[in-house]
Amino acid sequence: MRRPTGPPTNRPTGTVDQPPAADRVDAVIVGAGLSGLYQLHRLRGIGLTTVVFEAGDDIGGTWYWNRYPGARCDIESMSYSYSFSPELDQEWEWSERYAAQPEILRYVHHVADRFGLREDIVLRTRVTRAVYDGPDHRWRLSTDTGRTVTARFVILTTGCMSVPKDPAIPGVDSFVGAVHHTARWPREDVSFAGKRVAVIGTGCSGVQAVPVIAADAASLTVFQRTPAYVLPARNRPLRATERSAFKAHYPEFREAQRRSRGGTVFAPPTRSALEADEAERTAAYEAAWDEGFLNGMLRTYTDILTDEKANETVAEFVRSKIRSIVTDPATAELLSPRTFPFATKRPCLGTDYYETYNLPHVSLVDLRTSPIERITPRGIRTSDGEHDLDAIVFATGFDALTGSQLAIDIVGKGGTTLRERWAEGPRNHLGLVSAGFPNLFTVLGPLSPSVLTNITVSLEQQVEWITDCIDHLLRNGLTEIDVTPSAEADWGARVAEIAARTLYPAVDSWYTGANVPGKPRVFLAYAGGLDRYREECDAVARGGYTGFVLSSPAGGPTTRPARPTTG
Structure with missing residues (x-):
């Protein structure tokens, strides 16, 4: 450790420790x-x-x-x-x-x-x-x-x-194959070539991992409890001219970020989704879908996160996209979120996520109708039978x-x-x-x-x-410096009151701690x-x-x- 050099601070004697011992x-x-x-x-x-x-x-x-x-x-x-x-x-x-x-x-x-x-x-x-x-x-x-x-x-x-959230599935230690968690991935290369692989969890980590694992695995089985709203990332290499143009305006952009609502810069919406007719809304949502921004849909109208009817117009648009991409209607329906409003759980940006389910070696297990009973030495046993596996990937999120x-x-x-x-x-x-x-x-x-x-x-x-x-x-x-109990109570009440104006608190999500058994349910x-x-x-x-x-x-x-x- 070192004490930084520089101009004197002109502080009263004794307010900062003298050059310290290591501890x-x-x-x-x-x-x-x-x-x-x-x-x-x-x-x-x-x-x-x-x-x-x-x-x-x-x-x-x-x-x-x-x-x-x-x-x-x-x-x-x-x-x-x-x-x-x-x-x-x-x-x-x-x-x-x-x-x-x-x-x-x-x-x-x-x-x-x-x-x-x-x-x-x-x-x-x-x-x-x-x-x-x-x-x-x-x-x-x-x-x-x-x-x-x-x-x-x-x-x-x-x-x-x-x-990382403990998946809490009995029998994990008995499995003879490889077990990985997306949040504690090994530093050495992991190959799934020619292997039968399971991914448990379809939050943001699972959404990103599934297409990449599917490209190598002999078979991939995705175990899904709750489907996510997944928007296309439209990722691509950045052109040198594009980077240069951005850098030329970086100072103004950084200042705009600091003044923005979410740390990203865009023109805020001005109208309710319910004020627009269906054709206008569809055009706005199509443009947002094609842009590839995480919060692109939230930039379209003012009330996506505050009005259930307005939110449903976005949710149904995303479900229609899923139906248009996934060729098997039953799988498309399983991948379609219907139990919570759009963006009240963190939306995901993905690349070829829905398209992956069209591959013949990829299958989807709905844990709401076929829950996992335990992990066995050979694989995963659900209420519908056993899936033989060589590797299991937990994408089960965080506390x-x-x-x-x-x-x-x-x-x-x-x-x-x-x-x-x-x-x-x-x-x-x-x-x-x-x-x-x-x-x-x-x-x-x-x-x-x-x-x-x-x-x-x-x-x-x-x-x-x-x-x-x-x-x-x-x-x-x-x-x-300490906090007065009254200020602490007032801040907590203020955070809860602002959240209550939105659709967030009514949904069981990690935003509310509902993904961790026994955790107090508070919008966080x-x-x-x-x-x-x-x-x-x-x-x-x-x-x-x-x-x-x-x-x-x-x-x-x-x-x-x-x-x-x-x-």
Whole structure:
């Protein structure tokens, strides 16, 4: 680890640790994905000694772990990238409209090398426990390697989709073939050539993997519980002239991203879907289908996510596309979502997904009518019989948004654990800090826009807010920042109230935690838009951190009343 060089900070003596021993630092960051790397870069910029702990063998976060066949981003490459460095924007060359996992991981490595970040990152080390020492105003963190570190500040950049969901199917250990999970794919090459393969799960990972696995396998059986709405990606190589033209306007584009609702730039819709006649709607949906954008359909009309009748016009359009692509009517119907509105579960971008089911060696098993009973040494047994297999791929998703934080035994003031505080669902202010856990920040956590936005834009906003907050504490001789219970309650109620204006909360999905047995059913994201969320966060900071409690050794705590929210 090193203390960054640069101009003096002019802070009061003692507000930042002196050059530390290896196990006493100013800040610990947990996770070396996109959020963790940017947070490290920003904390260095304000002179903090920082260590990053990463459980994996290498940096990259999501793009290190998710290397399954077909893995790629569903946000356009030139949008899904850091905006903090204009020089980085100009020098990096994306090869495809939607970058594949290896290319994104190369980008992450380029950023780490360009900004010299690796020396402060400790790999193959998982943080297992974090305990707050109130009198000392420091966190004590324990790791699975036996190392213990104390820090004034802890920032969890553990990812909103990083804890794989256990498929919980009996008999997995008895299977004699290969077993893989899309979120923990091996680093070595995996060949399915000539093999009988099963894929369990048809969320975004399954949708991407199925066509690629089918291209090699002797047979592929897809086990589906709930069909997804899958839109065509229209992926293609980027032309040099196209990249150059985009780069010429990158500064304006980046500013527009920051002001946008979801971190992507487009003209917002102005009309209800129900105001248009059927021919006009069909033309709008055809154009969106042909464009190949994840949220293309949501850009057509204002009420797709708020009115069931408007939503059904999109849902039926997608079902009509499925019927036109899949030649077997029974299979087409099984692939057609009918139990939830469009986009209330994350839509998927795919390449030849529906077309794959026309191949003679690909079959679909409907788990609603033929549930899995157990995995046997030979394969998978459902209520209709046994499927002999050589390999099984689980694409069963994640314990989203809260899983990575609750995987750490976090103990705050008074010995209260985060698991206890969140027993009925996550509680925090602005999605950033939970009451009773001072100086512990989360990036892309629950009750923030996170998964409803372009992640790279959201993470930069939150990292910058956290860094400015820490800098404010240090410059003013303050030891900690905590949250008032009333501000926390108000924020939770506000997130729920905004979600209630949409169709999201009524659907069982990972957005509500319904995919994990026993998990509290709460809508886990702020649905008011990144633009409004940014305004909320900036107003809190301008007001002296309203809703927070700021403490100093001499003067005791100072509480800033929460600012009333409207809209």
